[in-house]
Amino acid sequence: MHGKIMVYIDDTGRGTVINLAKTFFEFNKHAWHDKRSMPTVGMLVEFRSDGKHITDLRPSKFQEFGENDFIKERDFWKTNSDDELEDLKLARRDTYVQELYRETNYDELDKIILNLTIPQAIQMYFYNETLSLNAIRDININTDEAPYTLDFFVVKRFLYKALDTLLFSDNTINQADFSAMKNIIVHLEMAYKDIKDKQNHIDMKRLYTEIFLSHQCHYQALIASIDNRKNRRLALERQMSTLISDIKTKQSRLEIETGKKHQELQKLIEEKKQKLLEVKNELEYFSKSIERLENLKRSFNEKNFAIFANTFNMAREKLFDKIKQGLNICATKLDVQIWKKSLKSAGIKNSYFKNAIEISFCTLSFAELYLNRLNKHALNPNDQLLFSYIKKVKKECEKNFLIVSANPEVYVNMKIQIFEMSPYYVVKHAPKKVNYQGLMKNTEFDVVYVDEKTIWAPAADVILEGKYFLKKDSKTKFKIL
The missing domain is CATH 3.40.50.10330 (Probable inorganic polyphosphate/atp-NAD kinase; domain 1)
Incomplete structure (x- = not known):
C-alpha cells in the first residue's frame, strides 16, 4: 500500500502511517527496509501490513509531484505500489510523446525542448543520498563544546568503543538518547559507501540515457519521427526498385509488340516513369529530412552529454564531500554527547576518573589509550594515520x-x-x-x-x-x- 508517515519518534524507533482510507498502521524500526534513508514525518512510503501493524516499510520513489508531472499526488494515493505508479507514469508519458509526434511539424523543427533539465535529472538520481543529508540540517556544533571536528573514518572504531564503555559502566544512561544520531550515521555511511562503490563502475552513457534522455518527451517524439521516416524511406526504396524492374521488363516487351498493344505498353511505361519520378522525389525528401533530424539529434546529444557528464561528476563529488562532512559532524556531536554524559555519570567517576587517567572520557581518549599500548616504531598504515591525526588535534586543542x-x-x-x-x-x-x-x-x-x-x-x-x-x-x- 501507499501511505504517509504521520508520527515518528527517534528515541523509540516507533511511528504511525496513514493510508488513503484514513486507516492508521503502527511500525517500529525493524520494519524499515531502506539503508540509505530513515523515517521522517511527512515522508511518502510504500508498505505491507498484517492488518494493523506494518511488516515491511520503505520510502516511496515518489516524494514530490510537480505541476507538469505525468502523475499527481492523487495517483499516489490511488495506487498500491511504486511499480503500479511507475507503469501509470510511463503510460501517460507514452501518450504524451504520441501527441507531440502528431502535433509537431518536423520539417520546421530546429530545436529540441527539454522536459527535464540536467540538474533536475541528477537531483532525482541522488534523491536518497540527499534525503540522508537532510537529517543533519539542524545539527549544530558548539565550538566551545567541540573545538575540533572529528574525522569519522579515522576515529569510527573508538567512537563506538567510547559509547559502549559508557553504557556498560552506567546502566542508568538511556541508550535511546544516542539512537537518533546513530541512525543518521548508519544511513549517511551507507550513502557514502554507495557513492564510493559507484565511482569505480560508472557507465556515463547508460546513466545519460536512463536518467536524462528517458525523461525528454520531445526527444523521444523526434526519435519516433526519425524511425517512421526511415521506415517510409525503406518502403520507397523498395517501391522504386520494383518500379525500375517493372519498367525494364515492359521496355523489353515493347520491342516485340506492335500496333495497339505497343501503344498501351508505351503509355504504361510513361505512367510508371512518372510514378518513379514521384517516388524518387519523395525518397529524396525523406533522405534529406532524416539527415537533418539526425544532425539535430546528434547535436542535442553531443551538447547535453558533455554538460551532463561534467555536471554529474561535480554533483557526485560535492555530494560525496557533504556526506563525509555530515559523518564528521555526526561523529563530533555523538562524541560531545558521550563526553557530557560521562562527566555527570557516577559510574564513570568511580571506574574512570578515580584512576590515574589524565584525559577526558571521549573518543580520542580511547584512541590514545589504544596507541599507548603499541610500538610507535612499528605501526601499520592505519595506526600511523591515527597517530598523526591525534598529534594534530592535540597540537591545536x-x-x-x-x-x-x-x-x-x-x-x-x-x-x-x-x-x-x-x-x-x-x-x-x-x-x-x-x-x-x-x-x-x-x-x-x-x-x-x-x-x-x-x-x-x-x-x-x-x-x-x-x-x-x-x-x-x-x-x-x-x-x-
Missing part, C-alpha cells in the same frame, strides 16, 4: 593542567571540573614533592592548581619552587585551591 594535592577527592573533583571545559584538556596529578618536581621539569602547564591544605610546604613556597622550573617565556599560571 590540548591544554595541560596540574593538580598539586594529596587529597584524592579534591583531585578527582577538580579534574572533572577541568574536563568540563574541553574534552581535549589533560590533567596531571602531583600528590608528592617528587612528582611535582618531575612534572614541572618536563611539562609546560597552562595552569597549576595548588591545594594548600594537603601539600608538603606553604603554598607560596610550592609555587616558588614550581616557577624555578619554568622557561623564560612561560605563561604558566598558578592558582590556590
